Amino acid sequence: xxxxxxxLDAVLHELGDLTGKTxxxxxxxxxxYTRAFLDAGASVVAFDRDPxxxxxxxxxxxxxxxxxxxxxxxxxxxxxxxxxxxxxxxDLGISSMQIDIPERGFSFRADAPLDMxxxxxxxxxxxxxxxxxxxxxxxxxxxxxDVSKSVVLARAIKAAKPKTTFELRDxxxxxxxxxxxxxxxxxxxxxxMGEIKRALSVMPNLLKPNGKCLVVTFHxxxxxxxKNIFRELTTVPGNPLIPxxxxxxxxxxxxxxxxxxxxxxxxRARSAHMRGIQxxx
Ligand SMILES: C[S@@+](CC[C@H](N)C(=O)[O-])C[C@H]1O[C@@H](n2cnc3c(N)ncnc32)[C@H](O)[C@@H]1O
Numbered sequence: 001x002x003x004x005x006x007x008l009d010a011v012l013h014e015l016g017d018l019t020g021k022t023x024x025x026x027x028x029x030x031x032x033y034t035r036a037f038l039d040a041g042a043s044v045v046a047f048d049r050d051p052x053x054x055x056x057x058x059x060x061x062x063x064x065x066x067x068x069x070x071x072x073x074x075x076x077x078x079x080x081x082x083x084x085x086x087x088x089x090x091d092l093g094i095s096s097m098q099i100d101i102p103e104r105g106f107s108f109r110a111d112a113p114l115d116m117x118x119x120x121x122x123x124x125x126x127x128x129x130x131x132x133x134x135x136x137x138x139x140x141x142x143x144x145x146d147v148s149k150s151v152v153l154a155r156a157i158k159a160a161k162p163k164t165t166f167e168l169r170d171x172x173x174x175x176x177x178x179x180x181x182x183x184x185x186x187x188x189x190x191x192x193m194g195e196i197k198r199a200l201s202v203m204p205n206l207l208k209p210n211g212k213c214l215v216v217t218f219h220x221x222x223x224x225x226x227k228n229i230f231r232e233l234t235t236v237p238g239n240p241l242i243p244x245x246x247x248x249x250x251x252x253x254x255x256x257x258x259x260x261x262x263x264x265x266x267x268r269a270r271s272a273h274m275r276g277i278q279x280x281x
Contacts, residue, residue, distance in 0.1 A: 003096040005032030006269045007216050010256045011089060014214060014276060018042040021086040024206065026075035026199060029095040031056040034068065037089075043067045045085070047075040049119040052097060074119070076198035084208045092196065093218040094118070094186070096268065102165075108182050111166040116182075116189045125185045126163050134158050144193075144221055145184030147177050183219065193225060200229045204250075207279045212253065214276040223273050230277045250277045 011033065015023070019041035025034045028048035037044050038060070044067065046057075057070045071077070075090070098118065099106050105115030105125060114126040129137065138154035141147040153172065162168040165182075172178050187193060196215075203213050217223040233250040253276030258269040 003030035003032060004266045004268065005030075005036070006091065006266060006272045007256065007258055007262070007274045008033060008036055009262075010258075010274050011214055011216070012036060012040065014253060014256075014274070015040075015087050015089075015212065018086075022083070022208075024078065024081075024085045024088040026078065026088065026090040027092060028053050028057070028070065029091065030097060031060050033089060033091055034060060038064045038067060042086075043069075045069045045071065045081070045083075047071050047073060047078065049074045050095075050098065051120060052101075074195055076195050076202075078199055078206060079202040081206060084206055084211070086208055086211050088203055088206060088211070088213045090196070090199070090213075090215040092192070092216060092222055105165055106182070106186060108165050108169045108178050111164055114162055114164055114168055116186045118190050123189065125168075125189050126161075128185070128189055129157060130161060132158075140188045141181060141184050143184070144187040145177070145180030147180050147184060148174060153177070153181070187221070193222065196222060196225060197229070200226070204233065204279065209279060209281060212276055212278045214253070214274055216272055216274045218268075218271050223275070226275050230275060233277055249279070249281055251280055252277055 018037055021042045023037045023042045023044050025037065025044055025046040028034055028046040030053070034044050034046050046068070049072070051072065060068050061070070094106060098104055102110035102112040103115070105112050114124065116125040123131065132140070134151070134154050137158060138150040141150040141154055147153060156171050157168065160167065160171055162171060168181070169178055172181050207213060215226045217226055230250070230252060234252050256274045258272055262269050
């Protein structure tokens with residue numbers, strides 16, 4: 001299924017007139033956000049670490065030419081950019097395409113190798129399970145999935161060494177823990193929390209004066225991280241993330257969740273929140 005962008009109207013509404021503006025789309029996906037920014041008259045630099053997005057990248061390059069530039073890297077590499085942007089937007093998590101291709105190993109609904117790597121490189125979920133101690137695996141299950149009886153389950157998973165999604169699924173005795181266990185492993189395999197923390201630590205330098213950073217999150221752990229980083233940027237004087245002294249360096253933008261219409265039309269929108277801040281120096 002083609003990915004349906006979540007909270008796109010809310011993002012566009014918050015960014016206002018994009019004519020002649022520059023936008024950094026940290027999570028290109030199927031290019032839903034990028035296309036909307038380009039159609040609204042912006043120039044876009046986009047990141048994605050999944051090589052599966054390249055067909056959509058080619059389509060957009062053909063249509064919009066040099067108003068679009070794509071970087072096939074993790075978005076924490078935005079630290080290497082030297083230009084500044086009017087807006088930086090993150091639409092976190094995985095896309096419908098990633099879930100829908102069984103061989104990617106993200107879904108517990110299809111039997112496939114236990115992979116879960118967004119970039120297709122590095123350590124797969126099956127290998128990560130082998131590398132972690134029982135305690136480390138239990139901590140991941142607890143922290144990123146709020147999984148009940150995480151110590152007992154981690155021990156069972158370590159002992160069984162699952163190689164496929166169904167082998168892992170069948171070890172999880174409480175059906176309510178299946179989705180959270182898969183989510184927790186995916187977050188760990190892709191270092192999702194490290195990526196967002198690193199990117200948000202360089203974001204202040206990459207925004208133009210009055211520029212906005214918007215982040216769409218899909219679960220409470222990443223939402224809490226974003227909320228806390230944004231709160232620090234707006235309240236703590238002398239914050240090392242902020243390069244110059246300013247009386248009120250960032251203003252919080254009111255958080256938004258999907259309306260009833262979006263929830264009805266897109267089940268992926270269920271847990272989404274859009275948070276934002278605006279630079280005022
Ligand atoms: C929810 S989708 C984005 C959908 C997009 N906004 C659209 O409308 O089509 C998230 C995308 O971000 C990518 N992604 C997630 N974390 C990333 C990271 N740390 N660096 C680069 N890309 C990442 C995933 O590969 C996926 O394609």
